[in-house]
Amino acid sequence: MSNVQNFIISSVRTAIGWVPGQWLPGGKPDPLIERRAAIGRQASRLDGPEKVTGGARFAAEVAMEGLCYGALVHATITRGRITALDTGMAEHAPGVLHVVTHRNMPRVASPALIAITDPTAVGNSSLPIMQDDRVHYNGQIVAMVVAETQEQADHAATLLRIDYAETAAPTRFDAAKPDARIIPSLIIDANHCTVGNPERELAGSAHSVDAIYRTPGQNHNAIELHGLTVAWDGDALNVHDATQMIAPTAATLAKIFGLKREKVRVLSPFVGGGFGAKGFWDHQIVAVAAARMVGRPLRLMLSRESVYRIIGGRSPTEQRVAIGADAEGNFTALVHTGYSVMPTYSASPEAYTLGTRALYSAKSFEFLQRHLDLAIVANTFMRAPGEAVGTFAVESAVDELAHAMGMDPIELRLRNLPDSHPITGVAFSQHALDQAYRDGASRFGWDRRDPVPGTRREGEWRIGMGCASGSFPYVRMPGAAVRITLHRDGTALVACSAQDMGMGTATVQVQHAADRLGLPMEAVRFAMGDSDLPAAPMAGGSAQTVSIAGSIIVAAEKLTGELLRLAGNSSPLAGLRAGEVRLEREGIASTADPSRHESYASILDRANRDEVVVTATGTPPLEFFKHTMHSTSAVFCELRVSDVTGEVRVDRLLGSFDCGAILNPKTAASQFRGGMIMGLGLALMEETLLDERSGRIMNPTLADYHVPAHLDVPEIEVMWTGIPDPRSPLGARGIGEIGITGVAAAVANAVFNATGKRVRELPITLDTLM
CATH class of the missing domain: 3.90.1170.50 (Aldehyde oxidase/xanthine dehydrogenase, a/b hammerhead)
Structure with missing residues (x-):
């Protein structure tokens, strides 16, 4: 469980006076998951025409x-x-x-x-x-x-x-290590966590790997x-x-x-793009x-x-990953420790061990994060903060161990998937990373991979395949509020102060509200981007969609009660309570007898009302109490490495995701691909160059700080299990950050399969492969 979740739970407990053993919400799947019409359907972004015609004002x-x-x-x-x-x-x-x-x-x-x-x-x-x-x-x-x-x-x-x-002033990474701090932080629930005796288990393991992995600092480069x-x-x-x-x-x-x-x-x-910055x-x-x-x-x-x-960016890291396994490949020890930079005036640690804590079972664990105080701009969140670079280290180590054992790297991963959270023992709400791997491997053609590095060649090019896992925690922010205004003409306005950084927030919430209210999509508008509207949480942690969705659910329930009150005794709904009806066919119907139905227009006409307005805040996110909730990924990469220049050309990427229900396949695929492209940048080119003599960034332009351009981006295929999470609104979990998680490791593992050279430091540049 992340510290974000811990902080949320702590504040919720205080607010509602929760005591252990009390009933928790989220035990039953949302019935809308089964009867949805707009949700789950391909829908183009509602703000698309405004943006492409220049009507949108930034x-x-x-x-x-x-x-x-x-x-x-x-x-x-x-x-x-x-x-x-x-x-x-x-x-x-x-x-x-x-x-x-x-x-x-x-x-x-x-x-x-x-x-x-x-x-x-x-x-x-x-x-x-x-x-x-x-x-x-x-x-x-x-x-x-x-x-x-x-x-x-x-x-x-x-x-x-x-x-x-x-x-x-302290500006040198290595020189700052003796004064590194181990402190509580916003994201990491325990900076030092030990289960069992991992060093002893490592020493006695039939197979083991123990290596240092390094990732550079990175800067934000949103288009806007x-x-x-x-x-x-x-x-x-x-x-x-x-x-x-x-x-x-x-x-x-x-x-x-x-x-x-x-x-x-x-x-x-x-x-025009946020990514945490x-x-x-x-x-x-x-x-x-x-x-x-x-x-x-x-x-x-x-x-x-x-x-x-x-504006801060991603912190550089130095990570030690050590994994021990018995003769059958079952992990006996998993150690993930290291250093990252977080000045004393900053609040954003690079939580590189967070994803590892939920990814694999093992007999023993140790996780330790040390923070270095350097005189630099305060670092901040950058898409999958911690997980993006942490998976590079741990998933490279898993690949190294699989090679040393002569075992297929997917088989080694599947053998060590947990049935519950490896540290806390809390059950997963829904977890199908094994299916994501099997589906992805079949689609990608993993059986064509030669396990012997450097075997496949085409002229000067060495061909390789690699894979890696990713995990990102589910978060639903407390306090999200929405206002629903239902008009006599059968249209509705849903309003909150949410922000859209390119994810398609308005589109998917209109889809949700249309299904929730029993209206066609064209009858629903979504107002956002204004602090005068009911307050929505920040867009971060892949949390905004489910946070707002949870508020719409509560607001729709409140609206149902208000409409039944207005309907009165002259309505076919007379005598029914809120739990006995549902909003459908542009009105309200009895759940037991759908013929008992009255339209919104009829109810409001009789009540002589032009509109009904309700405002509601989402329920506390107590689903964290009983279940571990994570989105997961299986990323596959095929690439070529030139014998002549050391150039890496990625030919194919496939991401197979288990992220709960997918609410809009069109916008979801865009989010996944965008994350995977950022993963390519992490793997092959992005690097903030800091002059350690002066503490000055040396490459503060896109001429010197390289990000993937069109010709760097290969064919990217995405797929998902689509299994709803029964404890989250709409069965969904966040997808904004899982797309980047695991990509860098998949690329590095493919480079090893192509060349036999293990790269433990990003980015993977020509000089490291020559």
């Missing part, structure tokens, strides 16, 4: 009268103080309205670090934001220029003259850069922001600027403060370099 595209523009200035030292600051040339440059520095920045508190127990706590860093002359990391914001045009602001920003007094458009209206604040946490951002801005919550409105109907960072506070100082609407869009300088 945060930095909102037009406002009198708009001015900001440009950031970043520190060029790692740690120290500003000793001289000359803003004169910048202030007198054409079009400049203001230069914001620590000298005139309003006194504001740092946002509270992100925490599940406080949904309004969204900070990625606890450092003060331009409150003094101190510099904490290379790239920190030290000034912002505001001008009439973006070009004028960018030019003036180069005219500032800043001198620093530099002090020593971080940006916001800010406007003050007296003491009211309106912010158009590229964020994946709309309601929490509004609450945080209200706290920081001393405003009543209802005076802050955050709008974000479209987000579109949270709350320094630039939002600086932009809001600057807009108030100049008394005009202000737009700040970060440059690609600024994203690298002040």
